[in-house]
Amino acid sequence: MSVLIRGGRVLDASSxxxxxxxxxxxxxxxxxxxxxxxxxxxxxxTGCVVAPGFVDLHTHLREPGREEAETIETxxxxxxxxxxxxxxxxxxxxPAQDARGVVEFxxxxxxxxxxxxxxxxxxxxxxxxGEQLAxxxxxxxxxxxxxxxxxxxxxxxxxxxxxxxxSLGLDMVLAQHCEVSRLTGGAVMHEGQCCxxxxxxxxxSIAEELMVHRDIELARxxxxxxxxxxxxxxxxxxxxxxxxxxxxxxxxxxSPHHISLTDDALRGYDAVFKVNPPLRTAVDIAALKAGLADxxxxxxxxxxxxxxxxxxxxxIDDAPPGMLGLETALGVALxxxxxxxxDVVAALSWKPAAIADVADRHGTPIEPGNPANLxxxxxxxxxxxxxxxxxxxxxxxxxxxxxLVGRVRHTVFxxxxxxxxxxxxx
Amino acid sequence: xxxxxxxxxxxxxxVMRLLDLTDTMVEVNQxxxxxxxxxxxxxxxxxxxxxxxxxxxxxxxxxxxLSADVMxxxxxxxxxxxxxxxxxxxxxxxxxxxxAFVIRHRSSGVPWQVSRWTTASIVNxxxxxxxxxxxxxxxxxxxxxxxxxxxxxxxLQVAIVGDVRHSxxxxxxxxxxxxxxxxxxxxxxxTLLPPVPAAPVTDDLDSIVGKVDVLYLLRMQRERMxxxxxxxxxxxxxxxxxxxxxxxxxxxxxxxxxxxPMNRGVEILVDPAELPGAVITQQVTNGVxxxxxxxxxxxxxxxxxxx
Numbered sequence: 001m002s003v004l005i006r007g008g009r010v011l012d013a014s015s016x017x018x019x020x021x022x023x024x025x026x027x028x029x030x031x032x033x034x035x036x037x038x039x040x041x042x043x044x045x046t047g048c049v050v051a052p053g054f055v056d057l058h059t060h061l062r063e064p065g066r067e068e069a070e071t072i073e074t075x076x077x078x079x080x081x082x083x084x085x086x087x088x089x090x091x092x093x094x095p096a097q098d099a100r101g102v103v104e105f106x107x108x109x110x111x112x113x114x115x116x117x118x119x120x121x122x123x124x125x126x127x128x129x130g131e132q133l134a135x136x137x138x139x140x141x142x143x144x145x146x147x148x149x150x151x152x153x154x155x156x157x158x159x160x161x162x163x164x165x166x167s168l169g170l171d172m173v174l175a176q177h178c179e180v181s182r183l184t185g186g187a188v189m190h191e192g193q194c195c196x197x198x199x200x201x202x203x204x205s206i207a208e209e210l211m212v213h214r215d216i217e218l219a220r221x222x223x224x225x226x227x228x229x230x231x232x233x234x235x236x237x238x239x240x241x242x243x244x245x246x247x248x249x250x251x252x253x254x255s256p257h258h259i260s261l262t263d264d265a266l267r268g269y270d271a272v273f274k275v276n277p278p279l280r281t282a283v284d285i286a287a288l289k290a291g292l293a294d295x296x297x298x299x300x301x302x303x304x305x306x307x308x309x310x311x312x313x314x315x316i317d318d319a320p321p322g323m324l325g326l327e328t329a330l331g332v333a334l335x336x337x338x339x340x341x342x343d344v345v346a347a348l349s350w351k352p353a354a355i356a357d358v359a360d361r362h363g364t365p366i367e368p369g370n371p372a373n374l375x376x377x378x379x380x381x382x383x384x385x386x387x388x389x390x391x392x393x394x395x396x397x398x399x400x401x402x403x404l405v406g407r408v409r410h411t412v413f414x415x416x417x418x419x420x421x422x423x424x425x426x
Numbered sequence: 427x428x429x430x431x432x433x434x435x436x437x438x439x440x441v442m443r444l445l446d447l448t449d450t451m452v453e454v455n456q457x458x459x460x461x462x463x464x465x466x467x468x469x470x471x472x473x474x475x476x477x478x479x480x481x482x483x484x485x486x487x488x489x490x491x492l493s494a495d496v497m498x499x500x501x502x503x504x505x506x507x508x509x510x511x512x513x514x515x516x517x518x519x520x521x522x523x524x525x526a527f528v529i530r531h532r533s534s535g536v537p538w539q540v541s542r543w544t545t546a547s548i549v550n551x552x553x554x555x556x557x558x559x560x561x562x563x564x565x566x567x568x569x570x571x572x573x574x575x576x577x578x579x580x581x582l583q584v585a586i587v588g589d590v591r592h593s594x595x596x597x598x599x600x601x602x603x604x605x606x607x608x609x610x611x612x613x614x615x616x617t618l619l620p621p622v623p624a625a626p627v628t629d630d631l632d633s634i635v636g637k638v639d640v641l642y643l644l645r646m647q648r649e650r651m652x653x654x655x656x657x658x659x660x661x662x663x664x665x666x667x668x669x670x671x672x673x674x675x676x677x678x679x680x681x682x683x684x685x686x687p688m689n690r691g692v693e694i695l696v697d698p699a700e701l702p703g704a705v706i707t708q709q710v711t712n713g714v715x716x717x718x719x720x721x722x723x724x725x726x727x728x729x730x731x732x733x
Contacts, residue, residue, distance in 0.1 A: 191621045192622060193621075195621065196621050196622040196624065197622075197624070198534060198535065198556060199554050199555035199557065199620075200535070200556070204621075269534070269535030269538040270539075310513075313512065313513050313539070314511070315531065315532075315539070316534065316535045316539070317554070318533065
């Protein structure tokens with residue numbers, strides 16, 4: 001089957017130019033002026049950017065275990081609609097992704113859905129309990145590259161040191177959820193003015209920064225490669241900037257909500273705005289954006305975290321943290337970031353692809369012979385999210401009533417258009 | 427006024443109106459038959475997800491003196507967690523025809539959540555660490571009447587002492603005294619203050635005890651001892667308790683207040699009966715009149731009905 005993407009502006013890690021793209025099978029065949037060519041399917045890209053598909057380092061697909069919130073199929077559909085051709089499935093499933101059988105199940109469910117590549121992450125510790133290392137070599141052998149206890153930080157410094165040391169010979173990266181949990185007991189939101197006014201227990205910035213600092217120093221000691229998940233504070237950005245200038249193998253991500261929303265959003269006590277780490281302040285947002293601009297922060301990762309309506313309607317201290325992100329990430333990033341378009345796409349596509357070790361097939365330059373995992377988006381379209389129209393099984397988007405800028409028109413996964421004109425094809 | 431969820435939300439004009447209306451209700455309560463038909467045909471539902479006999483009885487009495495029909499629903503949080511959701515509980519009760527819900531809940535913010543699910547008026551009977559606006563109103567009313575003031579409380583020096591961080595009373599009382607023009611100082615160690623306190627702070631009670639017009643003591647909960655917030659109750663009492671020595675230094679007209687229930691020997695180390703300025707009983711008495719004023723303001727139609 002052939003697909004022709006006509007009239008767009010092709011943007012990848014190596015260049016930006018006006019060109020048509022012909023796909024044959026699962027590969028890019030020709031890039032250039034193809035005005036006179038035809039194909040089985042022709043996708044209009046007028047006014048649009050044609051880029052390598054996005055890669056999300058941080059997606060909660062909830063299957064197995066919480067299928068009432070999301071399934072691998074519904075989450076994959078949300079991902080495709082958001083322009084993603086690969087997502088890293090976080091391992092806080094039930095059972096947790098700490099054994100070959102579970103990660104093989106997740107991968108197979110992703111293949112069955114056929115909307116994007118689902119890359120199961122593995123746990124750092126068995127059952128994410130923070131006590132015993134997961135079998136890294138076995139999981140690496142099953143294709144796992146990112147290991148995390150996300151949802152929990154690894155509290156024990158000895159265990160984290162051992163995890164880093166043991167990881168050294170293996171093709172893997174340890175991704176930390178930075179939270180010293182003794183400092184965040186019962187926490188609902190950022191510790192500051194707003195939590196003081198609202199009478200809610202605070203989640204202090206220092207609880208993140210202490211673990212960022214600890215893990216950077218452990219990485220310095222061991223030489224391990226680490227990735228820091230969903231950074232949320234100004235001081236965390238400074239710590240990572242210093243670590244990178246020291247030449248350490250540290251990468252970091254930021255979530256769209258941490259560059260677009262502040263703790264003031266909690267003033268109506270709507271648990272849709274409860275997330276972990278919490279929404280912080282305008283000062284933190286400015287620092288996170290600066291971190292993206294200078295490359296201290298490598299990637300934008302959604303932390304897509306579906307929850308059913310009834311869970312988000314519980315009293316706010318009892319409601320689970322997390323918000324949807326896959327279908328709105330591009331619109332938030334382009335609306336919020338005053339960066340060259342290529343830098344935004346880099347943070348959504350080829351930089352996370354390198355961290356997830358899938359740069360052979362995602363985020364690759366759009367050149368003949370390369371895998372055809374592509375996104376076509378209109379960078380100027382303004383739109384508003386309608387919860388009922390989301391492909392996710394859940395509705396907990398924090399962006400209702402807010403203008404987003406930039407919308408996915410088509411997504412091509414392994415040469416097949418899985419989204420055409422904003423509509424999922426399967 | 428549609429709801430009374432916090433003092434900050436209703437603002438100064440409504441606070442003054444409610445305090446003035448309380449005068450009327452105090453007069454009603456002094457009649458031989460302290461009952462008026464003002465809210466006949468209205469239904470008030472007390473929804474107490476957290477035990478509080480005093481506040482519940484005070485609201486029940488207030489509603490009955492205004493001739494409202496009263497439903498009282500006391501539920502432990504555990505039963506709600508296990509079974510019916512908060513929303514289902516509210517929608518079910520609301521379907522029976524309720525004009526106002528009085529809600530007490532251990533979680534901050536529940537009155538705001540609930541008001542998204544019903545058209546009834548919401549009265550916050552205390553939510554988490556956040557707010558307790560009827561307590562604040564009765565405290566302000568008590569000060570106003572004890573000091574013979576009729577308008578605001580401009581220039582009044584108020585010290586609020588103790589566990590401000592975990593106290594909905596402290597938050598609402600701070601708000602109302604500031605709204606009325608008083609100068610509030612919070613007296614506590616940093617461990618018992620919120621991250622960003624709403625008023626100036628000191629940890630030296632002795633430096634201000636001789637200057638205040640109102641000394642407001644908060645309840646010190648014994649379970650705080652396990653959380654490394656203070657070294658011991660003994661040290662707390664020594665630094666922040668009302669000792670006989672401090673009581674002697676109070677100005678003659680100074681008022682001593684406490685929201686109850688008191689921990690004698692912890693925050694108060696003298697017998698309140700021997701303190702001329704103690705108005706702790708008046709606080710309770712005024713609670714009924716203040717809650718009548720609130721319910722009438724939310725649900726009443728015509729002032730004439732109270733005459």
